[in-house]
Amino acid sequence: MERTADSGTSLRIAIQKDGRLTDKTINLLEGIGLRFDDYKRSLMLQCRNFDVELLLIRDDDIPEYVQDGVCDLGFVGGNVTAETQADVTVLQGLDFGICRLSLAAPKDGKIQTIQDFQDKIIATSYPNLTRSFLEKHNVEANIVTISGAVEIAPRLQVADAICDLVSTGNTLKANGLEELEIIFESETEIIQTNKTLSPGKQKLIKKFLQRIDGHLQAERSRYIMMNAPKSAVPEIKKIIPSLKSPTVMPLADEDMAAIHTVIPIEEFWVVMEELKAAGATGIVMLPIESMIL
Ligand code: ATP
Ligand code: ZN
Numbered sequence: 001m002e003r004t005a006d007s008g009t010s011l012r013i014a015i016q017k018d019g020r021l022t023d024k025t026i027n028l029l030e031g032i033g034l035r036f037d038d039y040k041r042s043l044m045l046q047c048r049n050f051d052v053e054l055l056l057i058r059d060d061d062i063p064e065y066v067q068d069g070v071c072d073l074g075f076v077g078g079n080v081t082a083e084t085q086a087d088v089t090v091l092q093g094l095d096f097g098i099c100r101l102s103l104a105a106p107k108d109g110k111i112q113t114i115q116d117f118q119d120k121i122i123a124t125s126y127p128n129l130t131r132s133f134l135e136k137h138n139v140e141a142n143i144v145t146i147s148g149a150v151e152i153a154p155r156l157q158v159a160d161a162i163c164d165l166v167s168t169g170n171t172l173k174a175n176g177l178e179e180l181e182i183i184f185e186s187e188t189e190i191i192q193t194n195k196t197l198s199p200g201k202q203k204l205i206k207k208f209l210q211r212i213d214g215h216l217q218a219e220r221s222r223y224i225m226m227n228a229p230k231s232a233v234p235e236i237k238k239i240i241p242s243l244k245s246p247t248v249m250p251l252a253d254e255d256m257a258a259i260h261t262v263i264p265i266e267e268f269w270v271v272m273e274e275l276k277a278a279g280a281t282g283i284v285m286l287p288i289e290s291m292i293l
Contacts, residue, residue: 010046010053011204014071017043017056021188024096025075029054032211032290051204062191063088069195072205079165079186083126088191092212095219097188098167101126103133104177105161106154114181117141117161123153124163126184133183151175211290218288222268225260225284232279233257239274241267262288 015025026036035048045054055071062076063086074088077097081088103122105111111120114137124130127145134141144159151171153159163183166172172179190212192205228236233248236259240246246261259280263271272283 009198009201010051011073011201011208012053012055012071014055014057014062014065014074014076016059016062016076019059021059021075021077021097022056024188028075028094028096028212028215032208032215050208052208060084066191066193069193072193072197072201073208074191075188076191077186078189079126079129079184081189081191082184082186083128085128086191087194089194091190091192091209092216094188094190095216097186099165099186100167100182101129101163101184101186102166102172102179103130103161103163103181103183104151104166104172104179107176107178111161111180114139120160121158122161122163123150123159125150126163129184130163133181151177210292214290214292217293218291220265221262221288221291222265223260223262223286223288224268225258225282225286226275226280227251227256227258227282228275228278228280229255230257231255233259235278236275236280239271239278241271262291 016022029036034050034052036045036054037048043056045056047053055065057065059076059080062071062074063081063084065071066074066088067086073091075094077099078090078093079099079101081090103114103117105116111117117134117139119141121142121144122130123144123146125145125147127143130143144153146153150162150164152175153162154177155175162177165186166179169179190209197205226236237246240261241263246259249258249260251258268285275283
């Protein structure tokens, strides 16, 4: 068990109790080596092997808990932090929970441009973000705050349009709505309190973030191995968008070499074809657990 200087004051992290972010957040925490007991049933969860305590709450409450210093860190959508206007520091985006907050209106209706929202009723769970976007465009609308099932408001004739979170757009389509304007792009983020933290906690946060960073880097990378004729090695080195110089090792067959390297995942398929054309054979790609550069 790792302990801070001010032992007994665990790093307290707020995460969503039961929603879209919960499993992904826990998977990430477990991916950096933290172990927890069954998280589905608890409100507070002590990590078994790191000085961390999780508080499982509604995502809407996370920025405020972090702002007030009840929790030191929080994992929450940027959309929620921006809407609540909490005084916190965003430390790191996490590549999941990716979505956008968009204005949408009934398809083929009267609302087509931003100006058409003038004097209309807009239903949303994000009144602050919606209002400030419209203000920026000099549009005055009547914003009605509702907490769920926003997408059915136009059909119920409670509103003319909506401003809601979209990821695939299928929900909008299913409700006869058309996405007209993206007002905020969001992903899950780690936020930190702006309250003063003890040196022990600061150290712990640094260590925690280093692990997260190593994990994210690893997730975005793949370890690739291949064999190639020695004569092809210079050409192969040119193709590989490697983090560092690749490892080149001799093989039993003196004319051949093994080449190992790490590449960004999005490059793999493009690079693989080029490597094959350059003479590489037996190309193997492996996931990486963690990496420290
Ligand atoms: P809670 O009970 O914690 O208040 P919730 O219903 O507000 O939950 P979820 O639907 O679980 O929240 O969404 C949590 C977060 O997931 C959102 O705030 C947003 O950051 C992200 N998200 C990603 N894609 C979508 C989407 N298509 N619709 C809604 N949220 C999404
Ligand atoms: Zn919520």
